[in-house]
Amino acid sequence: MSFPLILPDILLIVLGVLVLALDLARVRSSIVWNVSWIGVAAILGLLNLIPAGWDRSWFGGNWNLTNFGLLMREFFLVSALCVLFLSRGIFTRGEEGFAPLKYKAEFIASILFVTFGSITLVSSQDLLTLFVGLELATIPLYFLVAWNKRNPRGSEAATKYVLLGSTSTATMLFGISYLYGFAGSLRFHEIALAVSQDTSSPLLWIAVLFLISGIGFKLTLFPFHTWAPDVYDGAPTPVTAFLSVSSKATAISFLLVMLYGPLAAIHVQLQPLLMLLAAATMTIGNFGALKQVRLRRFMAWSSIAQAGYILAALTGPGDMAKSAVVFYLFTYAFSNYLVFFLISVVGGAKREQTFASLAGLTKQKPWLGAALAISLFSLAGIPPVAGFVGKFMLFASAAKGGHFAFLAFVGLNTVVGLYCYLQVIKAGWVDDADEETLAAQNNIVLSGVDKIAITVLTILVLVAGIAPWLGNNITAILQYGP
Amino acid sequence: MSIDAILLNATWVLPLLTVLLVVPVARSNPFAIKMIHAGSALLNVFISAFLTWKIYVLSMAQGIPAGNKPILNFVTDIPWMSMLNIRFITGADSLSILMVFLTSIVIFTGILATWKIEKQDKEFFALAQILGAGVFGVFVAYDLVTFFIFYELEALAMYLMIANWGTGRKDYAGKKLTLMLMLGSAAILVGILGLYYVGGIDSFDIRKLADIHLPMSFQMWAFPLTFIGFAISASLFPFHTWSPDGHSSAPTAVSMLAAGVMMKMGTYGCLRVSMYLMPEGAHFWMPWIVILVTFNILFAAFIAIRHRDLKYITAYSSIGHLGLIFLGFSALSFIGLKGGAMQMISHGFLTALFFSTIGMIYSRTHTRNIDEMGGIMKSAPFLGVGFVIAGFAGLGLPGLSGFVAEATIFIGAFQNDSTLMRIVTVLAILGVTTTAVYVLRAANTMLHGPITNHHFEHLPPATLPEKITVVLLVACLLGMGLFPGWISSMLDTSLTPIFVNLSR
Secondary structure, three states: HHHHHHOOOOOOHHHHHHHHHHHHHOOHHHHHHHHHHHHHHHHHHHHHHHHOOOEEEOOOEEEEOOHHHHHHHHHHHHHHHHHHHHHHHHHHOOEEOOOOOOOOHHHHHHHHHHHHHHHHHHHHHHHHHHHHHHHHHOOHHHHHHEEEEEEEEHHHHHHHHHHHHHHHHHHHHHHHHHHHHHHHOHHHHHHHHHHHHHHHHHHHHHHHHHHHHHHHHHOOOOOOOOOOOOHHHOOHHHHHHHHHHHHHHHHHHHHHHOOOOOOHHHHHHHHHHHHHHHHHHHHHHHHHOOOEEEEHHHHHHHHHHHHHHHHHHHHOOOOHHHHHHHHHHHHHHHHHHHOOOOOOOHEEEEOEOOOHHHHHHHHHHHHHHHHHHHHHHHHHHOOOHHHOOOOOHHHHHHOOOOHHHHHHHHHHHHHHHHHHHHHHHHHOOOOOOHHHHHHHOOOOOOOHHHHHHHHHHHHHHHOOOOOOHHHHHHHHHHHOOO | HHHHHHHHHHHHHHHHHHHHHHOOOOOHHHHHHHHHHHHHHHHHHHHHHHHHHHHHHHHHHHOOOOOOOOOOEEEEEEEEEEHHOEEEEEEEOOOHHHHHHHHHHOOOHHHHHHHOOOOOHHHHHHHHHHHHHHHHHHHHHHHHHHHHHHHHHHHHHHHHHHHHHHHHHHHHHHHEEEEEEEHHHHHHHHHHHHHHHHOOOOOOEEHHHOOOOOHHHHHHHHHHHHHHHHHHHHHOOOOOOHHHHHHHHHHHHHHHHHHHHHHHHHHHHHHHHHHOHHHHHHHHHHHHHHHHHHHHHHHHHHHHHHEEEHHHHHHHHHHHHHHHHHHHHHHHHHHHHHHHHHHHHHHHHHHHHHHHHHHEEEEEEOOOEEOOOOOOHHHHHHHHHHHHHHHHHHOOOOOOOHHHHHHHHHHHHHOOOOHHHHHHHHHHHHHHEEEEEHHHHHHHHOOOOOOOOHHHHHOOOOHHHHHHHHHHHEEEEEHHEEEEEEEEHHHHHHHHHHHHHHHH
């Protein structure tokens, strides 16, 4: 009876292997691509058939399906689907003057494995599975970042990412081992029990600080954010998008799982630290974005700021924080992927991905200009687009914790953030283009996939916030429990 | 939902539908685009006029409410977002519907006044309609989140319109305006969340929140936060700096919308949210706010004297007039509230007339500097007269709407017998006299005397859209100035609940 519930998880890993096998059998790469996205979409459909309210575990309690886990599974699969569509461009037309990339099947399989790793993380009930999931969601990213071998920026990015990533993994493991030493168990519920009995043990606090530093790297929290601009700029556009959405969501799930699970007893004591980290992260992100000229670099700083906003929600009580974060992640994913689709389209083939390459966009391609404005207003949190409602819920979570002064600071940050996003909108709407740029923009050819994806994402960004289905479904699912 | 409720929601749905409707129209056919937009705006004028008449009849029949519950007509109340029990609540009392009527007129005339937009008219009118939809929504929303979503819609459209179609330092002005308004919105957002959680009734419904007594410790910080947040968009000193730059760089329709109705959203929010829901906070903080208001009225008038750019003069005059609205509010007397509300409506019409005539004159003379102009009255008498009427209404000439509103405000302000309020009122009356100085000087230099520049000898006469704009707005100014009674008795029914809360 309960077997069908983990079928989607199993099918995902089967799909990853299938993609590699098809490639070995020398099947045309376009067929492999079609198989992969249809597969992911089918698994997503299967997941939607699972009714809410299940709390089942398998494999001796190591693999769990909670309501939160169900929602995050859907989120990671939506994100994977977007990346698959986004990655089509770099294998057909290339970007920023580089030839189209190779090894499509391996690329797709890596994406699927990362997604499986994220799903492992949200299914875990003990620290070991949690760690395995986190690593599975990180290691394929090391080589995804370096996929474009010819790009010197890419090599630098990959080196940086591997070195800093492994350091953070070590830090995390250190923290996990201390936590094990403190609680005498890897199981969440036993750790939770131990933590509630002794909330002030130095051993516990050392463990917690190391855990937060470890995850801070993946979530680009201040002061562990410095790798992000270089890596985001060097990686191929789909990988950058994937880093900024799925990878970040994995890290946030990690924090949600830990803070409202095993560490729930010290959540109140941790709140000042979380607020400090959130405030510093969003400030540094917004001010870092001020002076950027390259679009992917800009998006790196923007995503740092967004991480700060998401972290702000974790200062509230668990039920509100979970629904707010899940809802926000969806709206954030829609807006972010839309921006990256536009970057990839405008900066494809022979064009640079800079602010200057956006100039005159609205006059040449009004629809792309409109999509650009909508996506960036969403990231800035201007109603009625999705990002606003998402942010509203995040802030409501912090308000439920009673942190109004902190919220006022967050509010100030959104003003700085809006300035940064207006800079990009200005590039697309106001700046006059020279003839070269104009010619380049006239040459923008959208493939059918691009058109469909951009249209669908734009509509989603427009209505996902104000049409109640997304938020209300999340609320309805989470009301059955964690 | 009754037919009337559907009509009320149509005021903000119609502009958005028009945007979709215009999408398939070819760019090469700007006339069709403009006609569709103007047609929909005109339809909206009729809808709001009909609803205003209906509410007038209803409110005369219902009489003045006894408690602090507003008489809300045409209510739509449906669940929206279950996460925080956010509901979509719209409805109208007398104040709301009068503001809706004002908005519909300003948007209609705004579209007519920008008839000759040079580039990308499709996008321009689409954004103007989106902005309009937001303003309509603000005035009919009775759920704080619904209200806020409509309120923030302005930020989306404003920057794009000013930066793209403006003049002068348009990018700077657009950013300054948008960011300062965003700052206000951020403050309001914190206040709204506070009302929800500290209120503790799991509701954003303004009507329900008005019933609970929020703790004083909360009102102490939440009242100034939300009040200043709203007041930023109503250009309260020292948060007024976006307004002169923004108005002067914006294209005509945007100036009209911004000064005519968008700034009123701020004062409306101050009244409906801050003062209505947190009356104890209002009593504590108003003496401090009154000091800011004094700066508003006096400084703005004296700065306006020094400026030579017509749009700057009008922008500063707007700041002064908005200060009068705040003066009426901060007196915390019933007459004061009423005067403030009347000034909101009156100033909406007169500033729309101001900016539209300035836009028309500018499109002919290509200068807004009054020193470079002279004798315009001889070559373009129609526009000259329109400008003079707007000026007279602004300086409070009896017979026009400005007099009615300002007189009511001063009477209301004098009813508050604190010494501070008395001093401020006397100073404010001085400020109004100063208004006469700059309005008459500007009109005199620009319109009369010899024609200084031979280019001005043969200015093209007013076109039909321009004539409609001016005539419509002058009619509204005169209508309100000569027959203020019905507006006044309408406002009684919707201001009483607010006043009851303020004196609890």
